[in-house]
Amino acid sequence: MNTEDKNLKQARDEFVAQWGALGTQWGINRTMAQIHALLMTAPEPMTTDEVMEELQISRGNAHTNLKELVAWGLLRAVVKKGERREFFEAEKDVWQIFTIVARERKRREIEPALAILSKCAEDSSGIKTPEGKAFHEQMRALEDFVGFASKMSDRISSMKYGFAVQMATKLLG
């Protein structure tokens, strides 16, 4: 292997390792983040066995996380003609990646919060004591805000990239 290929391999390994470590901060497990990093920077789709080999992980682990990434929409399973096994390739478009992650986070973080807040606001709506009113008011304020954030998230996620950038640029200007 020549020097350039070695440098590339080193840079890519670094990326995979660091991205994996970062995954933890994002509430994503290390392996899932590593596989995502690996495939985002793979010139060709890869098989389960190649992923196992590259990351030195078990078949079960590789399988579970590959499927999870497919469920998110960050990977696609592809079939090559004449091949029985599945290959996986990553979505590489940054705006696509962003919208997928945003939607998933909304589903896992915002929506459950909204459900709790709505229920608590509802449950406390009839209480007449000053403390009850304060509690209700706090729940309502949070509910409003989180509901608002939820709508914003939808709106932005469904924009075309160009439009979002244009809008954001105006904001940053």
Place this chain on the structure above:
Amino acid sequence: MNTEDKNLKQARDEFVAQWGALGTQWGINRTMAQIHALLMTAPEPMTTDEVMEELQISRGNAHTNLKELVAWGLLRAVVKKGERREFFEAEKDVWQIFTIVARERKRREIEPALAILSKCAEDSSGIKTPEGKAFHEQMRALEDFVGFASKMSDRISSMKYGFAVQMATKLLG
């Protein structure tokens, strides 16, 4: 205790329990989220012992998470005159809470990602092979996007609430 007080206690306990469970999804530990919920809905500042009692947790746990919340800026330690022990009160303004959480998440999630991407883009900038170029390009695209997101986050976090709502409303309209 009368019916209304009971209902309030029940609603509040529900909120604390659910918010705590949700904390896990947010990458925050359960106790920290519970304490935050408890204090956000407390009519008066509370002491460590009251928090321990209410949530049935150990002193160490209560102490550590109270301090962590203070470090985030979600709680303030207050002193009552004639009292030696510390009381804690929560920031209750939703926009404040949002900006604090946004800043913290940026620090823990976005900035490390940006550092990795910059380094990997830099390390691969000189590689001349097609695969090296593709890798470099992918790193650069991610770096650009994450850098952009970082700026956006700053910009929004430093807005006045009214302005942010106005802007967002235009977007939602």
Place this chain on the structure above:
DNA sequence: CCAGTCTTTCAGAATTTCCTGAAAGATCGG
């Protein structure tokens, strides 16, 4: 069908994260 290949599942092991309880440290009034 059968043999070979690939995929899926899952019980238990390994690892990571979180919590407890107790002891040590700080602060204060007298």
Place this chain on the structure above:
DNA sequence: CCGATCTTTCAGGAAATTCTGAAAGACTGG
């Protein structure tokens, strides 16, 4: 200073999460 009260730290235990490896299941070409 001293005793009382409150705060901080941290070693070890508990709980939650993640990973392994092996076995069972599914598919395919012959």
